[in-house]
Amino acid sequence: MTRDAQIVEEAAAWIDRLNRPVVDAAAGPAFDAWMAAAPRHREVFAEMQALWQSDALVEALGQSCLAPAVAIPASVVTDRSGRLRRAAPQFAAAACAMLVAVMLIVPVLVTSTYRTTAGKGRSVVLADGSRVDMSGDTELRVQILPWKRSAELLRGEAFFDVRHERVRIFRVASGTTSVRVLGTAFNVDRQSPTRTAVVVYRGAVEVGVAGETELVLNTGYGARVVDGHVSAQRRIAGGVPDWKSGWFEASDVPLGVLIDKVQRYSARPILLHDRALQALPISGRFHVSDTERALQAVQAAYHVNIAYGPKTIAIRPAGEADDR
Structure with a gap:
């Protein structure tokens, strides 16, 4: 089992434990300690909590063919807010198992990859309405899911104009560099496996390494990440990246x-x-x-x-x- 899969299972266990009618006194401090242990814990828990409260889990449970016991019983319905009301411990266990499956399997099935060749740019409108302009010789992998939005720049350079959403944060990875946004326009340039440049043209983003936020960039500012070290760059002029011209x-x-x-x-x-x-x-x-x-x-x-x-x-x- 990979470390990420283990974190997903741990987060699912916490979702189940904290949503029980009675929570033991030791749960609070233990949960706080788990959340504080690593940024990835907090990130996965937030994604799973959003999925737990979304229609996506209800649909996955309703369509499940894992076992008859996983089907949604009549006593389980949704309340006015759309959240699941779970009436039996065995259903909660099934829901958590499905939660883990959805988190680990669905992203693999719905990943889209976009590529350009040398000298040929490309513009792509993603499923959430965000727009990506890709430079030549660029490869981008994208996941737009009910509970998260993410992209990985495998090589090259891309300009992102991200549609604002209150809940689903948009994350872009470039090697060990991560960029976290809600709604903004920014450029990511993967210059080598250990070197990435980020410039913000509208809004603000968080730039970090290995899940840790290192720097917040506002409109007109950039950052350079080299060998895991983040440094701010001088204020830039213009409203679009130079590579577009x-x-x-x-x-x-x-x-x-x-x-x-x-x-x-x-x-x-x-x-x-x-x-x-x-x-x-x-x-x-x-x-x-x-x-x-x-x-x-x-x-x-x-x-x-x-x-x-x-x-x-x-x-x-x-x-x-x-x-x-």
């Missing part, structure tokens, strides 16, 4: 990050094997959607050799021989 403004970022952004628009692979060059800090404004123009700017400013082959583009330190 094909530009990238670098401020002391590794050359490897810039080349990866140029690669999102280039049909030919761009090879940058030298580790020192990959880590070379650069600054400036680059027209990344124009591959040749961007690489010429790099060559002029940082004195590197660029060799254009029929199938690849190679970048090497100045003076190194071309061994294509």
Whole structure:
């Protein structure tokens, strides 16, 4: 069993225990300690509590074919608020079992994946009405469920215009970086497996690592997450990300990050094997959607050799021989 599955089961047990007619005195302090132990505990419990009080669980129980005992008995109905009234301990156990199943199985079945190729952007309207604009060479995995909304940026860059909802928080993951919003417009750029940049264009978001909130960003501000460390960035100008017009403004970022952004628009692979060059800090404004123009700017400013082959583009330190 994975750690996340274990947390789901623990949260379901707490839901069951706290919704009983009589709660023992020890439950309160024990529940507080469990909630305080990890941010993921609080996140999963909130999702399960929302599902517990939603129509989704009623429908899942009504359609269940796990066993005859799981079917909703006549004594179990919903009250005016839509919450389940559970009349028997065996039903509560069945409901909790179904709760765990819904939390663990349904997300796998309803995941949508969106991809773009180099040089080809794409706009997607999600099931909740939120809009995502994807840059070239980008992959995004999305789940819109009755109790939560989440997306994972596997590679590339995307601009999110999230539809506001009071209950279902929208979360975006990029590696170990997490962005938590209710309704706002923001950009997430996965620059490498351990490096992500976030900029807010409307509203506010929480940026964190491994479930811990590190920084709250308001409109016009950004953050950079590198190797698990979050740092605030200077205030940005403009109402849309630079990538939408094909530009990238670098401020002391590794050359490897810039080349990866140029690669999102280039049909030919761009090879940058030298580790020192990959880590070379650069600054400036680059027209990344124009591959040749961007690489010429790099060559002029940082004195590197660029060799254009029929199938690849190679970048090497100045003076190194071309061994294509």
